[in-house]
Amino acid sequence: MSLTxxxxxxxxxxxxxxxxxxxxxxxxxxxxxxxVAAWVxxxxxxxxxxxxxxAADYIARTIPTLRLDSFAAxxxxxxxxxxxxxxxxxxxxxIGYVGTVLGGGAALLLSFPAAATLAPPWVVTICRRTLxxxxxxxxxxxxxxxxxxxxxxxxxxxxxxxxxxxGALGKLFxxxxxxxDLRSVEAVRAAGGSWADGMRYGVLPxxxxxxxSFGLLRFEINVREASVLGIVxxxxxxxxxxxAVRQFEYPDISAIILLILVTVTLIDALTTRVRHRILGAxxxxxx
Amino acid sequence: xxxxRTHLLFAGGFLLLLxxxxxxxxxxxxxWEGLGKLGWLVALMWPPSPGGALAELLAALAETxxxxxxxxxxxxxxxxxxxxxxxxxxxxxxxxxxxxxxSYDGLRGIDSLVWALIFVSxxxxxxxxxxxxxxxxxxxxxxxxxxxxxxxxDRRQVEAVRASGGSRLQAIRFGLIPQVAPLMLSQILYxxxxxxxxATILGVVxxxxxxxxxxxRIRLNNWDEAAFIVLLILVTVAVIDRASRAIRLxxxxxx
Numbered sequence: 001m002s003l004t005x006x007x008x009x010x011x012x013x014x015x016x017x018x019x020x021x022x023x024x025x026x027x028x029x030x031x032x033x034x035x036v037a038a039w040v041x042x043x044x045x046x047x048x049x050x051x052x053x054x055a056a057d058y059i060a061r062t063i064p065t066l067r068l069d070s071f072a073a074x075x076x077x078x079x080x081x082x083x084x085x086x087x088x089x090x091x092x093x094x095i096g097y098v099g100t101v102l103g104g105g106a107a108l109l110l111s112f113p114a115a116a117t118l119a120p121p122w123v124v125t126i127c128r129r130t131l132x133x134x135x136x137x138x139x140x141x142x143x144x145x146x147x148x149x150x151x152x153x154x155x156x157x158x159x160x161x162x163x164x165x166x167g168a169l170g171k172l173f174x175x176x177x178x179x180x181d182l183r184s185v186e187a188v189r190a191a192g193g194s195w196a197d198g199m200r201y202g203v204l205p206x207x208x209x210x211x212x213s214f215g216l217l218r219f220e221i222n223v224r225e226a227s228v229l230g231i232v233x234x235x236x237x238x239x240x241x242x243x244a245v246r247q248f249e250y251p252d253i254s255a256i257i258l259l260i261l262v263t264v265t266l267i268d269a270l271t272t273r274v275r276h277r278i279l280g281a282x283x284x285x286x287x
Numbered sequence: 288x289x290x291x292r293t294h295l296l297f298a299g300g301f302l303l304l305l306x307x308x309x310x311x312x313x314x315x316x317x318x319w320e321g322l323g324k325l326g327w328l329v330a331l332m333w334p335p336s337p338g339g340a341l342a343e344l345l346a347a348l349a350e351t352x353x354x355x356x357x358x359x360x361x362x363x364x365x366x367x368x369x370x371x372x373x374x375x376x377x378x379x380x381x382x383x384x385x386x387x388x389x390s391y392d393g394l395r396g397i398d399s400l401v402w403a404l405i406f407v408s409x410x411x412x413x414x415x416x417x418x419x420x421x422x423x424x425x426x427x428x429x430x431x432x433x434x435x436x437x438x439x440x441d442r443r444q445v446e447a448v449r450a451s452g453g454s455r456l457q458a459i460r461f462g463l464i465p466q467v468a469p470l471m472l473s474q475i476l477y478x479x480x481x482x483x484x485x486a487t488i489l490g491v492v493x494x495x496x497x498x499x500x501x502x503x504r505i506r507l508n509n510w511d512e513a514a515f516i517v518l519l520i521l522v523t524v525a526v527i528d529r530a531s532r533a534i535r536l537x538x539x540x541x542x
Binding site: 248261265 | 304307308321349356357392397415491521524
């Protein structure tokens with residue numbers, strides 16, 4: 001068929017119509033999903049709109065009155081519990097740190113048999129399922145269970161964070177190992193090393209920068225998670241926040257949230273710098 | 288020299304670990320006693336049982352997914368106009384952009400559970416507080432990702448439409464949207480996945496969904512029912528992940 005102006009136009013019209021039909025189909029599916037979700041969630045647009053100003057009003061109440069002529073005194077009053085909160089924030093960071101180290105250590109052990117290039121398939125499957133379970137159960141659910149078993153306090157929080165970290169980091173670590181060059185493992189084995197020696201001297205030196213980088217990323221996430229665990233009694237700043245919300249101490253809420261934000265931002269900035277240094281050193285070495 | 292510094296770092300890290308363990312009161316006796324209690328709990332969890340409330344649990348699960356859906360939807364609708372404020376090729380002022388982006392970071396720096404706590408207190412218990420709690424941090428996340436998508440869009444395609452006589456609106460429709468839509472949609476789907484996970488626990492503080500039932504069962508020591516709910520959550524999250532990943536793959540290949 002020759003390409004005349006008519007055939008080109010006809011084909012374009014045809015394509016456009018097919019495209020429009022596809023878009024319409026997606027739009028219909030989306031509308032149906034919205035309708036079903038609204039029905040099951042008992043979402044009422046009128047109630048939603050009525051609630052928004054109430055939420056805004058609540059947030060407005062948490063903003064403290066700061067006057068220019070008594071600025072220092074107002075700040076002192078706003079952050080009246082600074083010493084207490086700072087201590088709890090340090091606890092929160094410690095929960096995040098200990099949870100990351102313990103969970104990361106366990107993840108490191110299981111990441112070798114979970115790497116498809118390093119272990120037989122049935123071992124890989126068992127390890128991967130274990131890791132998947134640990135990372136799909138929310139940290140808060142682990143915390144609820146551990147608070148019951150180990151009592152109230154930060155120890156339950158550490159265990160919950162560690163278990164979730166184990167699942168999340170184990171998967172990432174295994175993927176890092178899978179990218180490692182296997183010839184160095186063969187070299188270790190040929191020299192008479194065991195499987196464990198092959199992992200320790202063949203794989204680990206190659207994977208280490210990647211592992212540290214993921215571990216630092218996780219640390220930042222864990223501090224953020226640890227900041228809410230106090231709501232179920234698992235230690236850290238969350239307890240004070242929960243108390244402030246329950247007792248309608250509005251300015252306290254904003255003060256504590258601000259402190260959490262500053263802490264998380266600082267840790268984010270710090271870990272980003274360290275990660276860039278680790279990865280930067282790695283790219284220098286490989287060139 | 289670098290070796291000794293590495294050793295020093297590791298020694299410091301280990302020391303901090305010990306301090307941390309001491310601070311959280313992780314004594315061997317406590318661990319031993321807790322492990323015994325934990326084993327007892329796991330034994331109580333078996334076999335998982337719906338406790339005759341299967342219909343109620345499934346309804347709560349559907350509510351959880353609906354919360355995630357509306358949270359994502361509202362966040363996307365609000366983030367769409369906001370993202371123009373954070374994009375370098377729309378707002379040239381560096382100071383303005385910096386402020387806007389910091390406030391996006393602020394929104395998503397607070398966990399959705401904290402937002403849930405606040406919104407339950409502000410608008411009452413139920414799924415509505417959960418929807419707001421999911422939407423607010425996602426507004427920050429999506430606005431940031433959307434503005435990055437806008438910044439990375441190719442200017443020349445917009446100019447091409449303008450040069451061949453298209454209006455400003457047509458330039459946006461045919462030059463800009465085809466470039467950014469697949470990226471934005473796949474990010475929205477990804478947010479929906481992560482919201483489904485977050486939504487499962489919001490009920491613990493009263494914000495609707497399956498978490499309310501889970502928190503109740505644990506408080507009442509119905510461990511077999513709690514285990515059943517956790518299994519339900521795992522299955523739901525897996526199903527949503529699969530479905531959303533399939534749609535995302537189609538979006539990327541189509542775009």
